[in-house]
Amino acid sequence: MPTRIIIADSQPVVRAGLFAFFQNTDVQIVDDAQSCSELLEKTLAASPDLIMTDAAFPDGSPFDVIVELRNRGYRGRALVLANDARQFELAAARASGVDSYLLKRTTRSELLTYVRALATAPPHSSVYAGELNRVSALMTRQRVEPLSPLTIRESQVLRHIALGLSNKEIAQSMKLSVDSVKEHVQNIMRKLEVKNRTQAAVLGIREKLIP
Numbered sequence: 658m659p660t661r662i663i664i665a666d667s668q669p670v671v672r673a674g675l676f677a678f679f680q681n682t683d684v685q686i687v688d689d690a691q692s693c694s695e696l697l698e699k700t701l702a703a704s705p706d707l708i709m710t711d712a713a714f715p716d717g718s719p720f721d722v723i724v725e726l727r728n729r730g731y732r733g734r735a736l737v738l739a740n741d742a743r744q745f746e747l748a749a750a751r752a753s754g755v756d757s758y759l760l761k762r763t764t765r766s767e768l769l770t771y772v773r774a775l776a777t778a779p780p781h782s783s784v785y786a787g788e789l790n791r792v793s794a795l796m797t798r799q800r801v802e803p804l805s806p807l808t809i810r811e812s813q814v815l816r817h818i819a820l821g822l823s824n825k826e827i828a829q830s831m832k833l834s835v836d837s838v839k840e841h842v843q844n845i846m847r848k849l850e851v852k853n854r855t856q857a858a859v860l861g862i863r864e865k866l867i868p
Contacts (some may be wrong), residue, residue: 659683660776663700665690665710665719675709678765692719700726705733706776712739712746719751727754734775744790744855745819746860751789758788784826807848807866814841816867819858
């Protein structure tokens with residue numbers, strides 16, 4: 658029985674390439690989507706074994722689509738195929754219920770292996786999580802005490818941290834001094850009880866602390 662998938666990417670050339678990628682294999686592309694709205698609609702209609710999506714679309718976030726699909730009963734797998742692996746996107750993917758996150762430089766044989774394995778692997782299996790393995794341990798961290806509340810300014814700084822900006826870049830973006838940014842970063846890490854900026858970004862995504 659073929660593995661039924663839907664591919665989603667805003668670029669027609671990428672979708673055409675994926676169709677060619679899976680030609681003459683046991684992976685069947687049952688539909689394709691060029692937007693978040695199409696991905697939601699077509700996945701609910703076709704109920705594929707797996708959806709393969711880019712990490713960003715002009716009309717919204719595929720991670721929000723995945724959350725909505727889970728809420729509406731979709732039990733298939735979700736694989737993100739992205740150009741790079743930014744911490745913010747990895748954290749958002751992990752928090753939304755994405756099963757695997759791979760880079761577009763993945764070879765044909767590797768991608769086939771992941772797609773086939775994900776379609777049959779037990780729920781919550783991390784064997785084929787790909788880049789998500791980098792943040793999985795942080796996202797499942799257990800906390801005993803509630804998180805200390807961040808101020809509005811600290812939440813804004815945390816969002817910039819999650820986007821990968823340096824203190825100098827954050828200062829320029831928010832029109833603050835570098836020393837002020839450093840102080841905000843220190844307060845954020847103290848309140849979240851983390852050791853570095855990556856942990857702060859991941860925890861911020863998981864706990865919905867980022868505006």
